[in-house]
Amino acid sequence: MSFTAKIWDTEFPGVIYNSSGPRCTTLEELSSLWDSTSSAIMMKSCSPEPREGNPLPRYSEVELGSINSIGLANHGYKKYIEYAAELKKQFPNKPIVVSIVGFSHEDFIMLVTAFQNEENVDVLEVNLSCPNVVGKPQIAYDFEWSDELIAKLFAIPGDKPIGFKLPPYFDPIHTEMMAEVLRKYPVSFITCINSVGNTLIIDPETEQPLIAPKWWLGGLGWDYVKPIALANVRSFYKLLGDKVTIIWCGGIKSWVDVFEHLLAGASMVQLGTVLGKEGTDCFERIEKEFYTYMDKKWYTDIKQVIWKLQEL
Numbered sequence: 382m383s384f385t386a387k388i389w390d391t392e393f394p395g396v397i398y399n400s401s402g403p404r405c406t407t408l409e410e411l412s413s414l415w416d417s418t419s420s421a422i423m424m425k426s427c428s429p430e431p432r433e434g435n436p437l438p439r440y441s442e443v444e445l446g447s448i449n450s451i452g453l454a455n456h457g458y459k460k461y462i463e464y465a466a467e468l469k470k471q472f473p474n475k476p477i478v479v480s481i482v483g484f485s486h487e488d489f490i491m492l493v494t495a496f497q498n499e500e501n502v503d504v505l506e507v508n509l510s511c512p513n514v515v516g517k518p519q520i521a522y523d524f525e526w527s528d529e530l531i532a533k534l535f536a537i538p539g540d541k542p543i544g545f546k547l548p549p550y551f552d553p554i555h556t557e558m559m560a561e562v563l564r565k566y567p568v569s570f571i572t573c574i575n576s577v578g579n580t581l582i583i584d585p586e587t588e589q590p591l592i593a594p595k596w597w598l599g600g601l602g603w604d605y606v607k608p609i610a611l612a613n614v615r616s617f618y619k620l621l622g623d624k625v626t627i628i629w630c631g632g633i634k635s636w637v638d639v640f641e642h643l644l645a646g647a648s649m650v651q652l653g654t655v656l657g658k659e660g661t662d663c664f665e666r667i668e669k670e671f672y673t674y675m676d677k678k679w680y681t682d683i684k685q686v687i688w689k690l691q692e693l
């Protein structure tokens with residue numbers, strides 16, 4: 382069986398790893414990802430300076446998913462350079478993926494330059510879709526601003542693959558506009574989707590919202606968002622073909638979710654809420670379930686499944 386993946390020259394030992402979300406902010410959390418069967422170590426989105434993030438409560442789970450407004454709490458990019466060095470020393474064989482967020486073109490340029498020069502980092506995911514910083518709209522909903530930014534990032538010398546974490550799009554014209562931008566550059570992957578931003582969940586018992594920041598609005602994940610993620614994966618594959626690897630994020634809790642997203646066009650998947658709920662054992666559980674199902678169907682390579690959704 383061949384269930385591995387590649388982003389340019391970086392080999393991933395499997396197709397399932399963590400999203401830049403829960404349990405990947407501290408060195409201890411990142412080390413525990415190595416101890417798991419996650420196929421990479423993805424770090425929490427980092428900004429130029431450390432950030433405390435938003436006031437508590439800022440994360441909550443309900444039956445159908447999670448809502449968060451963490452507000453980009455992170456230790457600042459310099460710490461993640463130190464963490465990458467430490468992790469590579471201990472665990473040389475697992476790709477290290479950094480997630481980068483800035484508040485201006487200059488911030489992004491500085492961060493991409495820093496990580497392009499960082500030998501212990503393998504892949505750069507540029508987050509264009511954080512929904513939770515007060516007063517900062519999700520970048521990838523502004524196509525012109527994104528286009529100018531992406532042009533600048535690809536002008537920076539360096540040979541590490543760069544991809545973009547995108548927000549959910551809800552209208553085909555917007556997916557087409559973003560695909561038009563991405564086609565112009567050597568984008569190696571896109572991650573679809575970030576949480577569905579600015580949603581409200583109310584607890585009918587307490588008659589209160591579940592989270593405090595940003596007038597109680599936060600990013601929605603898991604069961605609620607899976608059909609939105611599926612549609613975004615499928616639409617982008619239709620528009621970009623296999624030139625850009627599509628990584629699915631948003632709504633996985635079992636093998637069936639992985640299988641459906643491969644059918645829709647994803648080549649790799651990231652686990653977020655399920656990792657927060659279950660801990661790092663979720664990688665092995667979901668991987669085993671998925672391999673068992675592939676075996677049952679006599680598939681020996683994930684390429685037999687990617688973009689193979691049957692027409693009606």
Ligand code: RRO
Binds near residue numbers: 450451454508576
């Ligand atoms: O930290 C967050 O609040 C956060 C980020 Br950076 C993101 O990209 N997506 C999300 O749901 N939360």
